[in-house]
Amino acid sequence: MSTVSLPTLTAKDLASDQEVRWCPGCGDYSILAQMKKALAGVGIPREKIVFISGIGCSSRFPYYMNTYGMHTIHGRAPTFATGLKVFRPDLSVWVITGDGDGLSIGGNHLIHAIRRNVDIKIILFNNEIYGLTKGQYSPTSRQGTRTKSSPLGSVEHPLRPLSIAIGAEATFVARTIDVDINHLTSILKRASEHKGTAFVEIYQNCKIFNDGVFDYATDKSVKADNTLYLEHGKPLIFGKDRNKGIRLHNLDPEVVTLDGGVSVDDLLIHDERAEEPSLAYLLSRMVYPRFPECMGVFRCIRRPTYEEQVNSQIEETIRTKGKGKLEELFASDDTWVVK
Amino acid sequence: MSTVSLPTLTAKDLASDQEVRWCPGCGDYSILAQMKKALAGVGIPREKIVFISGIGCSSRFPYYMNTYGMHTIHGRAPTFATGLKVFRPDLSVWVITGDGDGLSIGGNHLIHAIRRNVDIKIILFNNEIYGLTKGQYSPTSRQGTRTKSSPLGSVEHPLRPLSIAIGAEATFVARTIDVDINHLTSILKRASEHKGTAFVEIYQNCKIFNDGVFDYATDKSVKADNTLYLEHGKPLIFGKDRNKGIRLHNLDPEVVTLDGGVSVDDLLIHDERAEEPSLAYLLSRMVYPRFPECMGVFRCIRRPTYEEQVNSQIEETIRTKGKGKLEELFASDDTWVVK
Amino acid sequence: MSVSPVESESAGQQKQHHRIEELESVTIRFAGDSGDGMQLAGTQFTNASAVLGNDVSTLPDFPAEIRAPAGTLAGVSGFQVHFSSRDIHTPGDRLNALVAMNPAALKTNLKDLEPNGILIINSDAFGKNDLQKAGYTSNPLEDGSLKNYRVITIPINTLNRQAVAEVKMSPREVDRCKNFFALGVVYWLYERPLEATLRWIREKFAKNPAVMEANTRSLKAGYNYGETAELLPVHYRVPPASIKPGTYRKITGNEALAIGLVSATTLAEIPLVYATYPITPASDILHFLAGMKRYGVRTIQAEDEIAAIGMAIGASFGGAMGVTGSSGPGICLKAEATGLAVMTELPVVIIDVQRGGPSTGLPTKTEQADLLLAMYGRNGECPVAVVAPCSPADCFTMAFEAVRLAIRYMTPVIYLSDGYLANGAEPWRIPKVEDLPRIKVTHPTQPNSNGNGSAKFLPYKRDERLVREWAVPGTPGLEHRIGGLEKEDVTGNVSYDPQNHEHMVRTRAQKIANIANDIPELEVFGPKSGDLLVVGWGGTYGAIVTAVERAQRKGYSVAHAHLRYLNPMPKNTEQVLKSYKKVLVPELNCGQLRLLLRGIYFVDAIGLNKIQGKPFLVSEIEDKIAEILAK
Amino acid sequence: MSVSPVESESAGQQKQHHRIEELESVTIRFAGDSGDGMQLAGTQFTNASAVLGNDVSTLPDFPAEIRAPAGTLAGVSGFQVHFSSRDIHTPGDRLNALVAMNPAALKTNLKDLEPNGILIINSDAFGKNDLQKAGYTSNPLEDGSLKNYRVITIPINTLNRQAVAEVKMSPREVDRCKNFFALGVVYWLYERPLEATLRWIREKFAKNPAVMEANTRSLKAGYNYGETAELLPVHYRVPPASIKPGTYRKITGNEALAIGLVSATTLAEIPLVYATYPITPASDILHFLAGMKRYGVRTIQAEDEIAAIGMAIGASFGGAMGVTGSSGPGICLKAEATGLAVMTELPVVIIDVQRGGPSTGLPTKTEQADLLLAMYGRNGECPVAVVAPCSPADCFTMAFEAVRLAIRYMTPVIYLSDGYLANGAEPWRIPKVEDLPRIKVTHPTQPNSNGNGSAKFLPYKRDERLVREWAVPGTPGLEHRIGGLEKEDVTGNVSYDPQNHEHMVRTRAQKIANIANDIPELEVFGPKSGDLLVVGWGGTYGAIVTAVERAQRKGYSVAHAHLRYLNPMPKNTEQVLKSYKKVLVPELNCGQLRLLLRGIYFVDAIGLNKIQGKPFLVSEIEDKIAEILAK
Numbered sequence A, B: 001m002s003t004v005s006l007p008t009l010t011a012k013d014l015a016s017d018q019e020v021r022w023c024p025g026c027g028d029y030s031i032l033a034q035m036k037k038a039l040a041g042v043g044i045p046r047e048k049i050v051f052i053s054g055i056g057c058s059s060r061f062p063y064y065m066n067t068y069g070m071h072t073i074h075g076r077a078p079t080f081a082t083g084l085k086v087f088r089p090d091l092s093v094w095v096i097t098g099d100g101d102g103l104s105i106g107g108n109h110l111i112h113a114i115r116r117n118v119d120i121k122i123i124l125f126n127n128e129i130y131g132l133t134k135g136q137y138s139p140t141s142r143q144g145t146r147t148k149s150s151p152l153g154s155v156e157h158p159l160r161p162l163s164i165a166i167g168a169e170a171t172f173v174a175r176t177i178d179v180d181i182n183h184l185t186s187i188l189k190r191a192s193e194h195k196g197t198a199f200v201e202i203y204q205n206c207k208i209f210n211d212g213v214f215d216y217a218t219d220k221s222v223k224a225d226n227t228l229y230l231e232h233g234k235p236l237i238f239g240k241d242r243n244k245g246i247r248l249h250n251l252d253p254e255v256v257t258l259d260g261g262v263s264v265d266d267l268l269i270h271d272e273r274a275e276e277p278s279l280a281y282l283l284s285r286m287v288y289p290r291f292p293e294c295m296g297v298f299r300c301i302r303r304p305t306y307e308e309q310v311n312s313q314i315e316e317t318i319r320t321k322g323k324g325k326l327e328e329l330f331a332s333d334d335t336w337v338v339k
Numbered sequence C, D: 001m002s003v004s005p006v007e008s009e010s011a012g013q014q015k016q017h018h019r020i021e022e023l024e025s026v027t028i029r030f031a032g033d034s035g036d037g038m039q040l041a042g043t044q045f046t047n048a049s050a051v052l053g054n055d056v057s058t059l060p061d062f063p064a065e066i067r068a069p070a071g072t073l074a075g076v077s078g079f080q081v082h083f084s085s086r087d088i089h090t091p092g093d094r095l096n097a098l099v100a101m102n103p104a105a106l107k108t109n110l111k112d113l114e115p116n117g118i119l120i121i122n123s124d125a126f127g128k129n130d131l132q133k134a135g136y137t138s139n140p141l142e143d144g145s146l147k148n149y150r151v152i153t154i155p156i157n158t159l160n161r162q163a164v165a166e167v168k169m170s171p172r173e174v175d176r177c178k179n180f181f182a183l184g185v186v187y188w189l190y191e192r193p194l195e196a197t198l199r200w201i202r203e204k205f206a207k208n209p210a211v212m213e214a215n216t217r218s219l220k221a222g223y224n225y226g227e228t229a230e231l232l233p234v235h236y237r238v239p240p241a242s243i244k245p246g247t248y249r250k251i252t253g254n255e256a257l258a259i260g261l262v263s264a265t266t267l268a269e270i271p272l273v274y275a276t277y278p279i280t281p282a283s284d285i286l287h288f289l290a291g292m293k294r295y296g297v298r299t300i301q302a303e304d305e306i307a308a309i310g311m312a313i314g315a316s317f318g319g320a321m322g323v324t325g326s327s328g329p330g331i332c333l334k335a336e337a338t339g340l341a342v343m344t345e346l347p348v349v350i351i352d353v354q355r356g357g358p359s360t361g362l363p364t365k366t367e368q369a370d371l372l373l374a375m376y377g378r379n380g381e382c383p384v385a386v387v388a389p390c391s392p393a394d395c396f397t398m399a400f401e402a403v404r405l406a407i408r409y410m411t412p413v414i415y416l417s418d419g420y421l422a423n424g425a426e427p428w429r430i431p432k433v434e435d436l437p438r439i440k441v442t443h444p445t446q447p448n449s450n451g452n453g454s455a456k457f458l459p460y461k462r463d464e465r466l467v468r469e470w471a472v473p474g475t476p477g478l479e480h481r482i483g484g485l486e487k488e489d490v491t492g493n494v495s496y497d498p499q500n501h502e503h504m505v506r507t508r509a510q511k512i513a514n515i516a517n518d519i520p521e522l523e524v525f526g527p528k529s530g531d532l533l534v535v536g537w538g539g540t541y542g543a544i545v546t547a548v549e550r551a552q553r554k555g556y557s558v559a560h561a562h563l564r565y566l567n568p569m570p571k572n573t574e575q576v577l578k579s580y581k582k583v584l585v586p587e588l589n590c591g592q593l594r595l596l597l598r599g600i601y602f603v604d605a606i607g608l609n610k611i612q613g614k615p616f617l618v619s620e621i622e623d624k625i626a627e628i629l630a631k
C-alpha cells in the first residue's frame, strides 16, 4: 500500500501485521472484524485513526489495527484520548475498554470524559468478567457469579454501564452484541459519526471464563423474546412474533402483548433525541429476565464538545487580543532597567 | 463525662476540643451544628460513631466531632469506610466529602461504595468549588464559572451528584441545604436510620470563593418558588402560594399552576420507595431555573448491605463446615511424613 | 531416617530388566501447548517425587496469553521439576530431560536441555502444519538437528487413543488424557510410584467415572510402554533425600503467604481483612484467601488498588489486620495511602509480588526491581518496614513476620515476593501450631493520661519502642481523630510547628530503626570472614546458596548472607559486610540492594545483575564468584 | 553602572532632619492577620526596592487555613523581604525589622527578630480580646517582655482612619487601607520612593476612585507620620546593588516555570498542553498558564492526577509538549503512568513542587524530600531524567531545560521545585528572545526502513544517542502501536524474549545516561580542590552559596557545587566530588542526595539535614562548615 490512503480503504487494509492472540471462540474476534468493516466504510484515512486502550483481553485491540494506537495502563485510556483529542481534533479517536478496565478501576475517567463530551468513541467490551487475569467477577457480573475470587458467589450488585453513562449525561449511548454482526457494524458507524463522546456497550462472550452469559440475547431460539431493537420514532415492539411491546405505567415500564386491549398506540415511542435523558435512563434499567434488553441507540444529542470549547476560547482570545509574543510575556509584570 | 455514653448525649458532648477553623460565614458551620444535633438525637453512643473524610475544607469535619475519626487522603474516604464497616457492622460510619473530593478525584469510589450498598452515610458538601485549594471550579460548577483556573469561564458540563448516585442505584438518596437547619437535621437523621449506603448532597455556601451560588434556593424572597420539598406519597407541589406543581408529560416533567384546568390529581406523586430508580432519576434532573430543585429524600429502599452478605457467607460456612483449625489449613494439600 | 509415603502400597510390578542408574538430582521440564495439561503433569510428578522422599523444587512457566492459538510459540506452557536426594534450593539450571508435546514446545525449550540430555517427543504432533505454526522450515525429527540428545520419539496421540479405546468418550476428551500417558512414561523413566497420582485421579474425577478410567489407563499405559518398549537401555533412580523429620507438604509461595497471614492473625486473635484488586502474579493470594471463609477471613475485591489499600487501612483502624496485595503497577497506586498509614501509624501489610517491569512490562515473568520503590516510593520522609521471603516455604514465615512487625510497631510493612517465589513450589515442613509464636495485640480500654485533671486518651503517646497505642472505635472514652496532616507529638493534634515536624520525622524514622532490635541477626553461611561475601535478598536465595556451596567445595573463601529484612536491616549487617575483602550482590535488577549497601554502609559492593524475567542459574553466580576470586 | 527606575520622579519631599545610616542589607517581615493585606504590602515593598536598584529576595508564609478566625495564631500571614546593595540569594536569616499588625502576628514572628531589632506594632490591635485570641495572658506592650527590641508602637487604625476621613467609604473599607499606612511608615524608615506603589494603586483601582484615593492617602500619611513623629532618631538607606545590566522584573518560581514552559514550546513551535489537578503549592502554575491563551496554551483541569498525566502523555503522543504538575501526594499517583511514558518513550515533563511530607503533611511548607521518589518511585527499572531549579528565576531556565531534554531524549523529565522556590521571588534579568536556544522538533514523515522490500516505519529504531523517532498520528504510512508491555528492539512489537528484555532495560538506562553529554558540567564556586566541598541541589542554593562565601571570607578552604541535573548528574561530578577531603550535603530532608552520592560515587559524604518545613538559615550551614573544618 502506498502512503496515501483514500476512501478505497478495505477492511483488510486495516489489519496490522500482528498475530491475533485471543482465545479461540472469543467474542473479541467478531468485534475486531466488524470494526474494520465499519471503519472501511466511513471514509476516514487510516492515519487519522487512533485506537487507545487500557489493559485487559479487549485492550489488546489496538495491536491488531493498522492505525495509530496506544495500549496504555489499566483504566486510564480515556485520559490519554482526551489529552490527544484536545489539540488534535482532526483525529478519529477510539477508546477500547472492558468492564473491568472501564468500570472498575477506570469508572471515574469514563464519567469525566463523558461529562466533558470529548469527541471520542468509547467502546466497552462487556463480558461480565475479568478475562486477562483469568476469571474474577467484574463490576457487571450478576450477583451470585461464582469465580475464583467469589467461590460462594459474588455479593455485589452489578453496575449497568449504560445507566452510569446516562447518569453522567452522555450525548451518545448505544448497546449491541458481538455476534449480531450487522447491528454491531451499524452501531460502530453511528458512533463514528457522532460528534461528542459516544459510549457503546458491546455484550461480548468470554469463551473461557464466562461462556454463555449472553445466551438469552444471542441464542436464536430465544433472543427475539429477550431483546428489543430500538428505532428512533418507533414504538417499542419486540418478540418472535413482534406482538409484544413496552408500555409505561406511571414511570414503570411494563411488558404488554399486542392482542387484546392493547394497541401499538399505547406503547412507548423511542426518542433518541430527547433532550432530557430520563427515557434513555429508563430503557437502560430494563434487565432480563423481567424485561427484554434494549439494543441500539438509546440517546444521541448534540452538545458542544470539550475541545471545541477549549480551542474556541483560545482562538477567540487570539482573535481579539492578538497572538502573544514572548517579549510581552516576559514583561508581564513591572520591569526596571539596570544600566 | 464518664466513659459510658447513654442516650443522654447532647450536641455539646459531640464537640471535640479542637478550634473550628473554617472561614467566618462558611456553610460548614451550620452542617456541623446540625450533625451534632441530629446525632445527639438518634441514641448511638459516641464511641460507636466514626467520621471518615477525604481532603478539602469540608473534610476537616472529623476533627471537630468528639467521636472516632479519620481524615484520610483526597477522594478515597469511602474505601476506608468500607474496610472498616465490613467487619465492624456495629459502628455508625459517616463519610464526609466535598464536590471535588467526592466527584472529581473520588467519583469512582463513590459509585462503587453505593453499588455495594455498604452501610455507610456519605455526606457530600456541594459548594460547587474547590475551597481548600483556593477556588478552582469543580465538577459541579455551572458551565461558564469564572475561577483562577477558568478565567474565561469553565467549559465543562457539570455533574449532578444525585444523578450519578442514582445511576449507580443508591438505596438512599437525599438533598438538603446548609441554612435550612430543620430540614438538614431531619435528613441527617433519616440517613442515620437507613440501612445501606445513604447518599446526601448538601448545598453549602462557600463564603470566600463562591458566595451566593445557592441564593435562589436560600433567599427568603425566592426560595419557595425555586425549591420543592419532597414528601413520600404526596403530590409535587411548591411555590410561595403552594399553587404550583409538577406534572408528567410523557417522560418530561412540566411545571403547572394549580388554578385553571390543572388539579392536584394531575400531579406527579412522590414515591421514595419505588423499586425502579427512574422517578428518582427524573427528579434529580430538575434544575433551576427551568424547574424548582427538589429537596428531601429522593429514594429510600432496602437491599442487603455488602457487609451483611460478606459476613453471612462466612457465618454460613462456619455453621455448615465448622470453624477452621490451623492444623487443617496446613494439611490442605497432600502431605507426607519424613521420619 | 526413612520415608513413609502416606499411602504405602508398593510401586507397581516393576520387572526391572533394564539397568538402573542412581542419580543424585534430576531436572525435567514438561512442555506443551497451553491446552496440553503440562502444569498438571508437572504437579503430579512433583507430588510423586516428594512422597517418595526426594527434595523437590519446581517452577511453572505460563504463556502471557490466556489461550494463544494452539500450536504457536506464544502458547507454550512449561513446568520444571528439580528432584534430588540432597537438600536443593532451586528448580535447576539445565534440564536433564525435556518432554516436548509439540514442535513449539521443542523450539522454545530445547536451548535449556543439556548435551546428551533425554528428549521425549510426541511425534504425532509433528505434522507439516504443526511445524509451520512453530516456525520450523524442516522437521527437526528428521533433519539431524537433534543429534546431540538422546531422543525418544513416541507417537503419544496414537498410543494414548489405543490405551483408552474402550472408554466411552469423545475423541477430544480422549486426547486430553495424553498428558497422563507422557507422565506414565516419565514415571517409568525415573522409577516413580503411581499410587499418589492414581489416588488423585480417583478423587478428582469421582463424579466422572469415564474420565477417571481413561486417565488411569493412560497413566498406566505410559508406564508400561516405557518398560516394555525399552526406550532407553537404562532408567534412573533418585534415592530419598535426608530431610529433617516431620510432616511435609508441597507449597507454592502464594499459598504459603496466604496460610502465613491466616496463621498469624488466627494466633493474634484478630480478623484478617484482605482487600485487593486482581493482578498477575498476585491474584492467587486472593483466590486462596477467598476460600478460607472457615477461618473468618474477609476478602474484598476492590474497584482498584487505591481502594484496596484504603480498605485495608480502614480495617486496621477498626482493629483488624488489614492486608493488601498487588504487583508493581498496583503498588505504584498504593503509594499515597501508604504514606497515610505511616502518618496515622496504623498496621497494614502491603504485598508486592514483583514481576518484570517497567510499566506493564512482562506480567508473567519474575524480577526484583521494586526494592527501591518499596523503600522510597512515597512523598516526604516516609519510612516503612520491608521484608522479603527467600523461598516459597519462607513465604509462610515472612508473612507471619510481616503481620507481627506491623502490629508490634504500628506500621505499614511491605512484603516483597516475586513471580518466581509466588508460583514456584518446594516441600514445606508443616509447623506445629503450638510452636508458632503468639502475636500479642492490645487494644487499650482506658485513657492513658490524666494530665490536667481529667482522664484523656492521647493517641500519639508512645512506649519505649516509640510505638503508639492501637485504640479502636467502639471503646468508650478513647474517641480520637487521626489523619494525614502532621501530628503534634503525644496529642496527635494537627500541628504546623517546625520543631515538632522535625521531631516527628525523626521519631517515625527511629521507630522503624528500632525494629532491628526485634529481628534475628543476619546469618552467614560459610566462614565468618574471608575473601568474598555474597549478599542476596528475596528469591535468589536458592541459586546463591547453591553456587556458594559449590564454590566452597572448590576451596574458595566465600560466604553467603541473605537479607530477609530489608528495612531495617539486621543489626549486625554492617559488621558482617565488613568482615570480607569483597562483597558481591547478585540481583534480578540493575543493582538496587547494591545501591543501598553502598549508600548506607559505605561498602564497595560489586553487582551481578540479570534482567531477563528469569531467575539466576546457579552457574551464573558460580562463574562470577570464580571470576572475582581469580583476580 | 546606575539604576533608572522606570518612572523617574524624585522620591517625595524628604526633609532629612533625621540621621541617615547606610546599611548593606536589611531583612524585614510584614506580619498580620490573613485579612490584613500583608502579602500585598510585602509585594509593594519588594517592587519599590527592586526599582530602586537593590537586589531583593522574598518569601511569603501563608497560613494553612483559607481564612482562620481573625486574630488567631493560625490566621497569621507573613511576607519577608531581604533587600541589599550586594548580590543576595536568600530572603534573609534573621529579621532586622518586624511589622506586627496584631498580637498573634507578634507572637508567631518575634522569635525571628534580632536583638535590638526594629519592631513596629499596631497598638490599636492590642485590646484584651485580641491578646486573648493570641494566647497572651499579659500585654507584651506593657509587661516589659519587648525590652530587647526597638519598639515603635503606632495606633495605626486610628491614624489611618484620620488620614482617609474625607474619603467616602464604609468603616470596613477604611480599615482595609491600614496596610498602606504601615507600608508608608516602612517606606520612610528605609527611604523608599513612593512612586511605583502610587502608580500601582492608580492602575489597580482605576475603576474605584474612592479606594484609590484612600490607599494613596494612607500610604502618604504613613510616610509622613514616620518623618514627623520622629519614630526613631535614625532612618536607613540601602544603596543600589551592582547588578548585571539589563531589564529586570521580579519573578516567583511558579511564574518563572510557567513562562519557561511557554518559551520553550513557543521556540520549539509545538503546542503546550498542561494537564493538572489543583494542589498546593503547584496550583498557581495552572492559574498562570490558564491566563496564557494568547500563547496557544491549552490547560486541562483533570479529574485527578492520574488523569492529568494520562492527558499529558496523550497530548505528547499527538505531537504536543505534554506537561503535568503536582506536589508530593499527586506525584505518587503519577508513578504508574510515568512508567508507561518510559516504556513508550514519549516526552513528558512532570513538575513536582515539593512540600512538607509524608502524606498530606505540611501542605503550605517547603521540603526537599521527594528526590528518591523522583528517582525510584516506579515499578521495575524505570529511569527518567530529573532536574531541579536552584532559585526562583532559575525555574525559568530549568523549565526550558526540562522541555528540551524531554523532546531531545523522548523521555519523561521530572522537575523538582519546592514550596520555597515556587512562592519565593527574586529579580529576573529578562532574556532576549533571540538569545534563547531553539529546540528542534522533528516529526518524521517517511518510513525509516525498507528491510524486506517494502518501506516500513520502525518505531523503536534509534539514533546514535539511542533516541527513537517521534512519529505522530495523522502521518500517512507511519501508523504504529505503542504500549506498556516490553517492546522488541527496533520494531517495537510486544516481546517476552529474555535477552531482548535485558537489552531494552539497559538501553533505556543508557539513553538517560547519555543525557550527561548534553548538559553543562558541574560548576564549582571556590577553589578547585581543598578541604571541603558543599554539595546541594534545589532551593538551598541561596543559603549554601551565601554560607560558603562567608566561610571563604573567613579563610576556610571550602567550595560549593550545586546539582541542577540530578539524573543523570553532570559528567564531571565524580571528579569534582573527589577533589576535596570532605563533602557536606545540606538538604531539607533526611539525606536523600547524600545516599545517592555515596551509593553512586562511593564518596563518604556527610549530611546536614533540616526537616522543619522551612529553608536553611545561612548561619546553620556556616556553623556546620566551621564545625567540620575545626576538626
Ligand SMILES: Cc1ncc(C[n+]2csc(CCOP(=O)(O)OP(=O)(O)O)c2C)c(N)n1
Pocket: A055, A056, A057, A058, A059, A074, A097, A098, A099, A100, A101, A102, A125, A127, A129, A130, A131, A132, A133, A138, C277, C278, C279, C280, C305, C329, C330, C333, C360
Ligand atoms: C494497575 C493494574 N491493576 C491490575 C491489573 C491487572 N489487570 C489487567 S486486565 C484486568 C481486568 C480485565 O478485565 P476487563 O477490563 O473486563 O477486560 P477483559 O480481559 O475481560 O477483556 C486486570 C485486573 C493491571 N494490569 N494494572
Ligand SMILES: Cc1ncc(C[n+]2csc(CCOP(=O)(O)OP(=O)(O)O)c2C)c(N)n1
Pocket: B055, B056, B057, B058, B059, B074, B097, B098, B099, B100, B101, B102, B125, B127, B129, B130, B131, B132, B133, B138, D277, D278, D279, D280, D305, D329, D330, D333, D360
Ligand atoms: C492527591 C491530592 N490531590 C490534590 C490535593 C489538593 N486538594 C485538596 S482539597 C482539594 C479539593 C477540595 O474541593 P472539595 O472537595 O470541593 O472540598 P471543599 O474544600 O470545597 O470543601 C484539592 C484539589 C490533595 N490534597 N491531594
Ligand code: SF4
Pocket: A021, A022, A023, A025, A026, A027, A028, A057, A058, A127, A131, A132, A205, A206, A207, A208, A209, C066, C067
Ligand atoms: S479469556 Fe475470555 S475475553 Fe479473554 S481472550 Fe479468552 S475468551 Fe476472550
Ligand code: SF4
Pocket: B021, B022, B023, B025, B026, B027, B028, B057, B058, B127, B131, B132, B205, B206, B207, B208, B209, D066, D067
Ligand atoms: S474556603 Fe469556602 S468552603 Fe472553605 S472554609 Fe472558607 S468559606 Fe468554607
Ligand SMILES: [Mg+2]
Pocket: A056, A098, A099, A100, A125, A126, A127, A128, A129, A130, A131, A138
Ligand atoms: Mg471483561
Ligand SMILES: [Mg+2]
Pocket: B056, B098, B099, B100, B125, B126, B127, B128, B129, B130, B131, B138
Ligand atoms: Mg467544594
